[in-house]
Every structure is written in structure tokens, then in C-alpha cells.
Amino acid sequence: MVIEIKAPQFPESVADGSIATWHKQPGEFVARDEIIVDIETDKVVLEVVAPEDGNLTEIFKHEGDTVLSLEVIAAFVAGSAAVEVVSTSSGAPVSSPAAANAAEATPMSPSARKLASQSALTQDDIVGTGKGGRITKEDVVKATSDKASQPAAAPVASASQSMPGMIAPSAASPVASVVTGPRSEKRVPMTRLRKRIAERLLDAKNNTAMLTTFNEVNMKPIMELRAKYKDKFEKTHNGTRLGFMSFFIKAATEALRRHPEVNASIDGDDVVYHGYYDIGVAVSSKRGLVVPILRDTDQMSLAGIESSIRTFGERAQAGQLGLEDMQGGTFTISNGGVFGSLMSTPILNPPQTAILGMHKIQERPMAVNGEVVILPMMYLAVSYDHRLIDGKEAVQFLVAIKDMLEDPARILLEL
Structure with missing residues (x-):
């Protein structure tokens, strides 16, 4: 059938x-x-x-x-x-x-067959490494690279064959610049996901009045609290580890409650104020950047946030995130610090009007009560759409997050 x-x-x-x-x-x-x-x-x-x-x-x-x-x-x-x-x-x-x-014929994928034809390669020129000897696109690329790296035979005239009056150059003479070794190039089509990311980023740059404000936060209180309770937290919440992201999400949720315009979006000539808090967490995957959404973060516990983020990360790497996981969202947090970024300007995720950028924790000398103290500091950045959010609200929003992170006792641990 x-x-x-x-x-x-x-x-x-x-x-x-x-x-x-x-x-x-x-x-x-x-x-x-x-x-x-x-x-x-x-x-x-x-x-x-x-x-x-x-x-x-x-x-x-x-x-x-x-x-x-x-x-x-x-x-x-x-x-x-x-x-x-x-x-x-x-x-x-x-x-x-x-x-x-x-x-x-030897099995060959359609993309491999097309690439082989463009490279003027036959099946005899390619060694298949796929299942059952199948020739994959990567096999064609390797065969093309190997073919390009083979030195071309150049005719060399001996002294007896030299024309009268012509002086043969010595072997050490720098007659021409000779490139040795493979110089391969690989051209692959941009994935639809990457093209869509590019379109959205360009749209955010061109169609919003984006501005960024910066601040810094002393991470020592959270780091001490985490070190003190992480074992008990993991035991109490069935293996869920206590990380930093849950503190930032809870702090951002409270700051959004205090500054509703940061939790709003622009729809044409209207401003839509959201009465809920759906925060997207930017996750890097093999296919590109994706932003799964944590729903109703005001009702989530620290353990629930940490567990959801870990699940989203695993599903993103496996390519198992669905459309329902990424639709909506009223605010986004991006953590470039996991890759070593010290400071950056995050780009808005339309139609949202603000995004928080986290960065690397780095020890720096700070003046505390007239003395120089080495503290673990993190730069924070909030990019916002100036069409809706004024500088005053953006700065106050970021300061509210800073104050809560530097006094984590106000964030309920729910142990």
C-alpha cells in the first residue's frame, strides 16, 4: 500500500x-x-x-x-x-x-550529488563514509578539498633545454609567491532559522528607537547565599541546582511589576500593557539563537525556574523546542557572560520593548566606605525602545534589579 x-x-x-x-x-x-x-x-x-x-x-x-x-x-x-x-x-x-x-550506483544524497556535479567530481573520486557506504555532502566537501590541495604539475625546462641567452633562475630565487597547503572554502546556504534571526535583528535596529543603559551589580551576596544553601536546595528540590539565572528572573519580574511600561509592547498606534510576566531566556543552540518562554514567572519558585531553564537548554540542543515554547513573551534576558562577554549591547526582541543583558562575573577593585575592596562584579545592560520608555524609567528599572540582587534576602528562597 x-x-x-x-x-x-x-x-x-x-x-x-x-x-x-x-x-x-x-x-x-x-x-x-x-x-x-x-x-x-x-x-x-x-x-x-x-x-x-x-x-x-x-x-x-x-x-x-x-x-x-x-x-x-x-x-x-x-x-x-x-x-x-x-x-x-x-x-x-x-x-x-x-x-x-x-x-x-553508490547511494548519494541529493545535496551531495548537486555539490559533486558543481565540483566536477565523479563517484569514483569520493569515498563515502555514510551508512552502507552512502556519500554525504561532507564527503564531497572533503573530496573537493583534497583535489584542490593536490599540486599541479608544472613543466620545468632543464639547463640543456634552455633557450640561448636565457639564464635559468636558481632554485632559491624568489621568482613568485608560492602558496603551499590547502586553501579550501566551504559555501553552505543559510538556514531558515538563521535568516529569520537576521531579519528580526535588522528589523529591531531599523524600526525601534533603541537605547541602552548600563549599571553594575555586586554579586558577592548572591554568591555567598548560593554557596551556603546550594546543597540543601538541591536536596530539597529533587536534584535541581541553584544557579544565578533564577535570581535575575525573580528580580526582573518584581522590577517589571514596578515599571509596567517596560513590560508593555507597541502595536501600531497602541500601547499594550501586559498584566502577566512571560520572560524569554535566550538559549544558544546548534542551529542558532532561540528564546523559549517562562510563563507567569511571578508565580514560579526559584526551583521551578531553574528546572525549566535546564529543560529548555537540553531541548534546544536536541532541536526539540516547539513553536508553543517560543511564542509570546513580554521581556527577555540574555546571558552573554556564559561565553565570557564582559559588556555588550543586547538587541531588542520585537514586539517587546526591553531586554536585559547579563555578563561575566569578574573581580574588580571597588571603593567601599573609603577603602578599596576586591569584589565579584557584573555589568548589567538594559536596551529599551525609547518610543515608549523614557530614560528615567529605564534607569530606575535597572537600579531596582541591582538593589534586589545585592540584597537577595528580599527574594524568597522557598526552601
Whole structure:
């Protein structure tokens, strides 16, 4: 029985997607619920799985092709009929069409075949490292690099072959600049997620009156509190570790409550004041930056925040975040400090009107009561849309966060 493999039903906010990776090729056996293809949208990567045990017979949309919601992208045959070896009346074994096509040439993914053609490579020039000897795109890139690194044979005339009156240059003469070693380049198409990130960042720069204010916070009180209670906290909350992010989210939530314009958004000529606190946490993944949302942070405990952030991080790395995890949000926190950033200017995440940037904790000499004291300090940055938020409100908002972090006793630990 032939089954049509279709693209998933995309949400209304997603117009189309593109084929990212085919994990199976025509003729290959596929187990039920095994991933066949990844479809990348502007926000997430969607996985299409096999409906039954069987085989792909034909692929209609190749890697890089654009697909619409519920569009047919492949044909699938349930059972093992597509690769069975049948016998003729004379008893000679004859493979099925799918098996015959697979045996005609070394298996090669569509993207690899296209790249090989552009590089003027044949299958004999490439060593396949994929499953069953399949040639992957990476194999073609390596073969192209190896071919480019091979030195070209240059004719060299001997002294006896030199023309009369011509002086042969010595071997040490710097006649020309010779580049040795491979000088390969790799050109890959930008992913839809990366293109969408670029569009949103450019939109934020061009369509908002973005301004940034800075402050610094003494992290010593939180670090001492964390060191004192981290073991008890982890034991009480079933293995959830006490980090710094939960303190920042609780402090930011209280600051948003005091300054509702920072928790608002602009919709045309209207200002929308949100009566809830959904804070996005920027997470770096293999495919790019994603911002999953913590809902109703005013009702979450420190343990709940830490657990949710850890889960979001794991799912982001595995490419398992859904659209529902990233839709909405009234405020965003970005932590460049985990990568060593000392100071930066975070870019707004429209339609939100503010974003908090955390940075690296670094010991610095500070003047305290007339004395120089070495303290663990962190620079904080708040970028905001000046169309809605005045400098006074932005500075007061950031100072409120600073005051709460430097006096963490006001943030309930819920032990």
C-alpha cells in the first residue's frame, strides 16, 4: 500500500518550510516512528516520522526545497515489498525496482550529488563514509578539498633545454609567491532559522528607537547565599541546582511589576500593557539563537525556574523546542557572560520593548566606605525602545534589579 508522506500542518504564523535533511533514501527500510526527514521553519525544526514499517519509494522534495503545509513530499510503501527479492518463473532471482535502482550506483544524497556535479567530481573520486557506504555532502566537501590541495604539475625546462641567452633562475630565487597547503572554502546556504534571526535583528535596529543603559551589580551576596544553601536546595528540590539565572528572573519580574511600561509592547498606534510576566531566556543552540518562554514567572519558585531553564537548554540542543515554547513573551534576558562577554549591547526582541543583558562575573577593585575592596562584579545592560520608555524609567528599572540582587534576602528562597 502506497502512503503519501506529507509536511506537517504549519501554524498560522509559519507560511512555509524547507527540507533540511533526508535521513532515509528511496529503497531504504524504515521502522515505524523512525525519523524520515527534518523540515526547517523560521522558528523550529519539525520532524516527520514513518507511519509504518516500510520503505521510501520516491522523494518529491529534495534538500533545500520549499514546502507548504501538508504538501506531499515523498511516497512510502508499508511492509517490505519495496526491497524484497522476487523470483521469475525460471527461478532466477530478480530484485524489485527499488532494489535495482539502489544497486545501479553508490547511494548519494541529493545535496551531495548537486555539490559533486558543481565540483566536477565523479563517484569514483569520493569515498563515502555514510551508512552502507552512502556519500554525504561532507564527503564531497572533503573530496573537493583534497583535489584542490593536490599540486599541479608544472613543466620545468632543464639547463640543456634552455633557450640561448636565457639564464635559468636558481632554485632559491624568489621568482613568485608560492602558496603551499590547502586553501579550501566551504559555501553552505543559510538556514531558515538563521535568516529569520537576521531579519528580526535588522528589523529591531531599523524600526525601534533603541537605547541602552548600563549599571553594575555586586554579586558577592548572591554568591555567598548560593554557596551556603546550594546543597540543601538541591536536596530539597529533587536534584535541581541553584544557579544565578533564577535570581535575575525573580528580580526582573518584581522590577517589571514596578515599571509596567517596560513590560508593555507597541502595536501600531497602541500601547499594550501586559498584566502577566512571560520572560524569554535566550538559549544558544546548534542551529542558532532561540528564546523559549517562562510563563507567569511571578508565580514560579526559584526551583521551578531553574528546572525549566535546564529543560529548555537540553531541548534546544536536541532541536526539540516547539513553536508553543517560543511564542509570546513580554521581556527577555540574555546571558552573554556564559561565553565570557564582559559588556555588550543586547538587541531588542520585537514586539517587546526591553531586554536585559547579563555578563561575566569578574573581580574588580571597588571603593567601599573609603577603602578599596576586591569584589565579584557584573555589568548589567538594559536596551529599551525609547518610543515608549523614557530614560528615567529605564534607569530606575535597572537600579531596582541591582538593589534586589545585592540584597537577595528580599527574594524568597522557598526552601
